[in-house]
Amino acid sequence: xxxxxxxxxxxxxxxxxxxxxxxxxxxxxxxxxxxxxxxxxxxxxxxxxxxxxxxxxxxxxxxxxxxxxxxxxxxxxxxxxxxxxxxxxxxxxxxxxxxxxxxxxxxxxxxxxxxxxxxxxxxxxxxxxxxxxxxxxxxxxxxxxxxxxxxxxxxxxxxxxxxxxxxxxxxxxxxxxxxxxxxxxxxxxxxxxxxxxxxxxxxxxxxxxxxxxxxxxxxxxxxxxxxxxxxxxxxxxxxxxxxxxxxxxxxxxxxxxxxxxxxxxxxx
Amino acid sequence: xxxxxxxxxxxxxxxxxxxxxxxxxxxxxxxxxxxxxxxxxxxxxxxxxxxxxxxxxxxxxxxxxxxxxxxxxxxxxxxxxxxxxxxxxxxxxxxxxxxxxxxxxxxxxxxxxxxxxxxxxxxxxxxxxxxxxxxxxxxxxxxxxxxxxxxxxxxxxxxxxxxxxxxxxxxxxxxxxxxxxxxxxxxxxxxxxxxxxxxxxxxxxxxxxxxxxxxxxxxxxxxxxxxxxxxxxxxxxxxxxxxxxxxxxxxxxxxxxxxxxxxxxxxx
Numbered sequence: 419x420x421x422x423x424x425x426x427x428x429x430x431x432x433x434x435x436x437x438x439x440x441x442x443x444x445x446x447x448x449x450x451x452x453x454x455x456x457x458x459x460x461x462x463x464x465x466x467x468x469x470x471x472x473x474x475x476x477x478x479x480x481x482x483x484x485x486x487x488x489x490x491x492x493x494x495x496x497x498x499x500x501x502x503x504x505x506x507x508x509x510x511x512x513x514x515x516x517x518x519x520x521x522x523x524x525x526x527x528x529x530x531x532x533x534x535x536x537x538x539x540x541x542x543x544x545x546x547x548x549x550x551x552x553x554x555x556x557x558x559x560x561x562x563x564x565x566x567x568x569x570x571x572x573x574x575x576x577x578x579x580x581x582x583x584x585x586x587x588x589x590x591x592x593x594x595x596x597x598x599x600x601x602x603x604x605x606x607x608x609x610x611x612x613x614x615x616x617x618x619x620x621x622x623x624x625x626x627x628x629x630x631x632x633x634x635x636x637x638x639x640x641x642x643x644x645x646x647x648x649x650x651x652x653x654x655x656x657x658x659x660x661x662x663x664x665x666x667x668x669x670x671x672x673x674x675x676x677x678x679x680x681x682x683x684x685x686x
Numbered sequence: 687x688x689x690x691x692x693x694x695x696x697x698x699x700x701x702x703x704x705x706x707x708x709x710x711x712x713x714x715x716x717x718x719x720x721x722x723x724x725x726x727x728x729x730x731x732x733x734x735x736x737x738x739x740x741x742x743x744x745x746x747x748x749x750x751x752x753x754x755x756x757x758x759x760x761x762x763x764x765x766x767x768x769x770x771x772x773x774x775x776x777x778x779x780x781x782x783x784x785x786x787x788x789x790x791x792x793x794x795x796x797x798x799x800x801x802x803x804x805x806x807x808x809x810x811x812x813x814x815x816x817x818x819x820x821x822x823x824x825x826x827x828x829x830x831x832x833x834x835x836x837x838x839x840x841x842x843x844x845x846x847x848x849x850x851x852x853x854x855x856x857x858x859x860x861x862x863x864x865x866x867x868x869x870x871x872x873x874x875x876x877x878x879x880x881x882x883x884x885x886x887x888x889x890x891x892x893x894x895x896x897x898x899x900x901x902x903x904x905x906x907x908x909x910x911x912x913x914x915x916x917x918x919x920x921x922x923x924x925x926x927x928x929x930x931x932x933x934x935x936x937x938x939x940x941x942x943x944x945x946x947x948x949x950x951x952x953x954x
Contacts, residue, residue, distance in 0.1 A: 433899055435726040436869070437717030438915060441709055444731070449705030458703040459738070463712070463729035466899075470727070493880035494900050495887040528907035535883040555880065555906045574902055601704070612761035612823065615803040619763040631701055631734075632762050634842055638823045639796035647706060 422595055422651065423483035425456040428474050429463040430489040430499045431573055443488045443578055450582065455595040455651070456484055466490055471502025479506060480564040483593060486586075489573030491556040493535040499570055500559055504543035507563050511541040517548035517557045524555045549585035553577045560589065567593065598655040600662050602686035603647035604669065609678035610642045617672025618646065621665040627651045627658075628665045643681070650686075659686040690863055690919065691751035693724040696742050697731040698757040698767045699841055711756045711846055718850065723863040723919070724752055734758055739770025747774060748832040751861060754854075757841030759824040761803040767838055768827055772811035775831050779809040785816035785825045792823045817853035821845045826853065835861065866923040868930050870954035871915035872937065877946035878910045885940025886914065889933040895919045895926075896933045911949070918954075927954045 427447050433439040444461045451458050459482060464470040471487070478485040490499030504511050517540035522532055539556045542548060549558030549569065554577040560569045569586050571578045606614065611634045622630040629649045636643030646669050650662035663686060673680060695715050701707040712729045719726050727750060732738040739755070746753040758767030772779050785808035790800055807824045810816060817826030817837065822845040828837045837854050839846045874882065879902045890898040897917040904911030916933050920926035931954060941948060 432897065433901065433915065435716050435729060436720040436917060437713040440713045445705040445708045447705070448703050452704040459733065461703060461731035465727065492902065494883045495890060496899065530907070533880065536880050612801065612804050615762045622763060629700065631764065633701065634760065639798070647701065649704060
C-alpha cells in the first residue's frame with residue numbers, strides 16, 4: 419500500500435489495561451482517520467502515569483503526522499495526560515486563559531465556581547491551544563511540534579466524539595492527503611480460509627493501493643464463514659471503487675472455483 | 687502501587703487499526719492477566735507487517751515478564767506474527783514437527799490434506815513450542831527469551847480464549863506472583879466528578895497496593911453518575927478485600943458529605 423501520512427492513537431487509562439473498559443474509542447478514531455486518508459500505524463494503551471504517556475507520545479513525534487491521545491483530561495489526581503504530552507515536548511504546563519474561560523463558563527452556567535481541581539483542567543502544555551468540549555467540562559488541547567499535530571481528547575466517548583467532529587476534524591482536513599478511500603467486502607461461506615488463501619494473495623497484488631484481508635468467523639472446517647474486506651485508496655472515489663472491485667473479483671473467482679458461495683455483500 | 691511482574695499485550699491486525707474490529711481480545715486478556723497478579727503495562731496494536739511486530743515485541747523483551755501477541759497466525763499471506771516474533775528474537779522460523787502434527791490432524795479429521803498455506807502454520811520461531819488450539823487450525827507458540835515469556839495466540843476470540851485457558855494459563859500460573867487481587871466499586875449519583883476528586887485522591891493514599899479510579903458516565907453537572915473502581919493487591923484475599931473496603935470508605939464519606947448517594951455496589 420502507498421505511503422500515507424501516519425497517525426498514532428495513544429489511549430490513556432488503567433481501566434483499559436485491566437480490561438474493565440473495552441477500547442471502543444480507538445476503533446472509532448481509527449475508522450475516521452482511515453477515511454480521512456491517514457494510515458493508522460499504532461494504537462498504544464498506556465497507564466495513567468506521566469512517564470509512560472511521555473514515552474509513547476515521544477516515540478510518535480516526528481514519526482506520525484497526527485498523534486491523538488484519549489483520556490486523562492479530567493479533574494482527578496490521575497488525569498495526567500497533558501503532563502505527559504508536555505514532558506514529551508520538553509515543555510511545561512501553563513494556565514491557558516482561553517481554556518480557563520471554557521471551564522469557568524461550563525461551571526458558572528450550572529451555578530458552580532472554580533476549584534483547584536477544576537482549574538487544573540485549563541493547564542495546557544506551553545504553546546498548545548484548547549479544543550472546545552461541546553459536551554463536558556474538560557477542554558482538549560492541540561499543539562504542532564516536530565512535524566506532528568498532537569491532539570488530546572477526553573476519554574468519555576460522547577465527549578471524545580463531539581470534540582473530534584467539531585473541533586479537531588477541521589484541523590485534520592487541512593492536512594489530510596487528497597484522494598479518496600473506500601472499504602467494502604464480501605462474506606464467503608463453504609470455503610476454508612486456508613483454501614481461499616492463494617486467491618486472497620492474488621487479490622492483494624491487484625494494486626499497491628489496495629489492501630485485502632480475510633477474517634475467519636465460522637470454523638475453518640464444517641461451516642466456514644470468511645469475511646473478505648478490501649480497503650482501496652486512489653485519487654478519486656471512482657478509481658478507488660474500481661480498484662477495490664477488481665481485487666474482490668479475484669476473490670469471487672476463487673469462491674466459484676472452490677464451490678463456495680457469497681452470503682453477503684457490502685458495496686464500495 | 688507495588689511493583690508486580692509486567693505484562694504486555696501486542697495485538698496484530700490492520701482491521702483493528704482501521705477500526706473495522708474493536709479490540710475485545712485485549713480487554714479479555716487484560717482482565718485475566720490482572721487477576722493472575724500481573725501488571726498490564728501496555729497494549730500495542732500494530733499492522734500486519736513483520737518489522738512493526740518485531741519492533742514492539744523487541745521493546746517488550748526483558749521489560750515485560752509476559753508478552754502476549756494475538757492475531758496473525760493463520761494461513762493467509764498477511765499472517766506474519768511469528769515472523770515478527772522470530773525477527774525480534776534474532777532467530778529464524780523452523781518447521782516444528784509437533785506443530786505440523788497438530789495441523790495435519792486438524793485437517794485429516796475433516797478429510798483434507800496439507801497444502802503450502804496450511805504447513806506455514808507450523809513454522810515457529812526457532813526454540814519455540816506449539817500451544818494446542820482446541821478450536822481452530824493454527825497452533826500458538828510460546829518461547830522464553832531474555833527474561834520474557836512470549837506467547838502468540840490466534841486473533842479469533844473463541845480460539846484465543848480456549849488456547850489461553852487450556853494451554854497458556856498453566857504456564858502463567860507458574861510464574862505469577864503469590865497473593866490475591868480484588869476489584870470492586872460503587873456508582874455515585876448526584877455529585878460532579880470534580881467535587882469528588884479530593885476524596886478519590888485521599889482514597890488512593892490508603893495504601894500503595896490500592897488503585898482508585900473514577901469513571902464519569904453521566905454528565906458532570908445535571909445528572910452526574912461517577913463509577914469509582916478500586917483494585918487492591920495483597921498477600922491474601924482477606925487483606926486485599928480489607929484494603930479495597932478501606933479505600934472505598936473514604937469515597938463513601940465524601941459522597942455523604944457532598945449530599946450524593948450510592949446507586950450501585952459491586953462487592954469485593
